Amino acid sequence: MKRNLFFIVLVLIFAQIFTLPLYGQGVFIVQKKDVASYEEVKNNFIQFSFVEQIPNLNTSPYYLDESAKDSEVLNSIAEKKPSIVFAIGSYAAKKVREAMPDVLIVAAMIYYPDAEKFSPNEKTVLIASLGSAKDLMEQIKKFRKIKKVGILHNSQISDSANLYISDLKSAGVEVADFSFTSKDEIQAIFQEVKGQIQALLVLPDSVTLNSDVIRYIVTECISADILPLSLNDRMVSSGFFFASYFSTESIGKTAAKVVKEVASSGKAPSDKIRFPSDSESSMNKGTLNAFKLKIPSGIKIGVIYE
Structure with a gap:
């Protein structure tokens, strides 16, 4: 009995030794x-960190502003030898990786890792921050039959x-891929898509988030009876029909x-990209009316823009 107790105590001591450096x-x-969106993610992260009981969390964030002072901020963090850094946004994630090559990074609000040149690896986990295209299609199919997107x-x-x-394909629809290098090419693409598709998913970036481009896409989609869809709530507030997205709370x-x-x-x-389990949805009622559609019974829409 005493011998077993000795081994149990020994195991507990070794467990403390090997976990203490990471937690400490x-x-x-x-x-x-x-x-603003980064602030929301940070506040929600801190709130849920108390639920998860994350040990030794420094709840005072370190801010970067793309100035020469960023190096001082990052060096001060590196001197503390952090076990984990939660980096919000691609700029912060890349700067942390440059300053601390060996630190474990959990990063959020990086929409396109390939374009941002910040890909997940053995020391990085990305939290998916756009919505789920599959969830989006499951919602849209309740409004009308969709064969090709x-x-x-x-x-x-x-x-x-x-x-x-x-x-999208996993949601049981055919997909037509349209890429552009400048906003001038979008007009030519619309001449090609008419009559081919029933919905158009537009991925947000500096071009497609431009207010003039959004108005053009929405106008052309209504004219061609193509539902304009997004994974970004902001585009719906500007006229897109529907979006499925991950809220800052879920992220x-x-x-x-x-x-x-x-x-x-x-x-x-092992899975270097983690997806939030809860998707939010938003709809533009004016665009709904333009397509002469009705809200299906039983569908849950988080935000409806008038």
Whole structure:
């Protein structure tokens, strides 16, 4: 009995020894300054970190502003030898990786890792921050029959677009891929898509988020009876018909779960991209009326823009 007790105590001591360095060095938050959505993700992450009981979390974030002072901020973090950094946004994630090559990073709000040149690896986990194309199609099919969907995206994010193409196909629809290098090419694409597709998923970037481009896409889609869809709520508030997206709450919650998992294991999980379990949805009622559609019974829509 005493011998068994001795071995149990010994195991507990070794467990403390091997987990103490990771917990003792702490978890730090780094983000770019003055970005409202990043603040929301950070606040939700901190809230859920208490639920997950993440040990040694520094709840005071470190802000970067793309100035020479960023090096000082990053060096001060590196001196503390963090075990994990939660980086919000591509700028923060890349700067942390440059300053601390060996630190474990959990990163969020990076829409297109290929274009941002920040891909997940053995020391990095990405929290998916756009919505699920499959969830989107499951909702849209309740409004009308969809056989073929187009996906419109910048050619610089083709690798990421392929993931959404696979997601759409898994929802049981055919997919037509349309890429552009400048906004001038979008007009020619619309001449090609008319009569081919019943819906168009537009991936957000600096071109497609332009207010003039959004108005053009919505106008052309209504004229051609093509439902304009997005994985970004902002585009719906500007006129797109429907979006399925991950809220900042869901992103922060998922990040807290992943950080706790990494803190417990001391290594990044095998699946380097984690998807939030909860999707939100939004719809533009004016665009709904333009298509002469009605809201199906039983469908749950989080936000309806008038």
